[in-house]
Amino acid sequence: MEKLNISEKLSLFSDHWNPRIVATLNGQHVKLVKFKGEFVWHRHDHEDELFYVLDGAFNMHFRDRIVHLDKGDMLVVPRGIEHRPVAEQEVSVMLFEPATTLNTGDAGGPLTKETLDTI
Amino acid sequence: MEKLNISEKLSLFSDHWNPRIVATLNGQHVKLVKFKGEFVWHRHDHEDELFYVLDGAFNMHFRDRIVHLDKGDMLVVPRGIEHRPVAEQEVSVMLFEPATTLNTGDAGGPLTKETLDTI
Numbered sequence: 502m503e504k505l506n507i508s509e510k511l512s513l514f515s516d517h518w519n520p521r522i523v524a525t526l527n528g529q530h531v532k533l534v535k536f537k538g539e540f541v542w543h544r545h546d547h548e549d550e551l552f553y554v555l556d557g558a559f560n561m562h563f564r565d566r567i568v569h570l571d572k573g574d575m576l577v578v579p580r581g582i583e584h585r586p587v588a589e590q591e592v593s594v595m596l597f598e599p600a601t602t603l604n605t606g607d608a609g610g611p612l613t614k615e616t617l618d619t620i
Numbered sequence: 621m622e623k624l625n626i627s628e629k630l631s632l633f634s635d636h637w638n639p640r641i642v643a644t645l646n647g648q649h650v651k652l653v654k655f656k657g658e659f660v661w662h663r664h665d666h667e668d669e670l671f672y673v674l675d676g677a678f679n680m681h682f683r684d685r686i687v688h689l690d691k692g693d694m695l696v697v698p699r700g701i702e703h704r705p706v707a708e709q710e711v712s713v714m715l716f717e718p719a720t721t722l723n724t725g726d727a728g729g730p731l732t733k734e735t736l737d738t739i
Binding site: 502504506507508524525529548563570573574575597599 | 621622623624625626627642643644645646648650667668669670672682687689690692693694695696697698701716717718
């Protein structure tokens with residue numbers, strides 16, 4: 502039951518597409534992640550996924566549209582919906598999602614992180 | 621699947637101790653709330669509760685200590701632990717918790733919000 506500081510946690514890593522767990526509660530994780538470039542198209546069949554932009558901006562691509570997210574914006578991607586985050590510049594994002602959520606969802610591939618560090 | 625902006629949502633209300641729901645996912649709610657003054661001692665027997673300070677600062681009182689939270693700080697209060705938020709000045713806080721969570725937990729009383737608005 503220790504407090505944590507989000508800016509401090511963000512300063513602890515610099516790699517992209519590698520979420521870190523910062524809090525666990527009710528079977529959910531709060532994660533921090535930095536995006537830069539294009540991720541893979543994927544979906545999560547059993548998990549809704551929340552994105553909250555802490556710093557920077559990115560585009561969430563859906564099959565039928567693109568949603569631009571700036572600092573302070575939040576988006577919930579419902580389960581089953583294909584999506585792909587694309588960031589021209591580095592962006593820092595907070596994720597809220599079930600502990601079962603795999604970063605690449607159904608897609609797999611080299612960007613998949615089977616286990617995540619807790620920081 | 622619309623994005624929302626946290627600052628805009630915070631501008632929509634000014635009362636204290638009255639959480640608003642801004643997102644729902646995986647049986648959980650993301651809520652925004654403004655604190656000022658002293659809340660009641662209470663606990664949630666079945667829900668862990670996350671507090672993330674968006675603006676301002678407050679103290680989370682526990683029976684054996686006080687944790688001071690500034691902007692950017694996050695704290696998870698595990699289920700069953702008595703707590704009481706106290707804010708000398710107004711503070712804006714994001715909550716992440718199960719949809720079943722009642723603001724006053726076991727305590728009840730006049731500050732209880734049986735139903736919350738979604739904004």
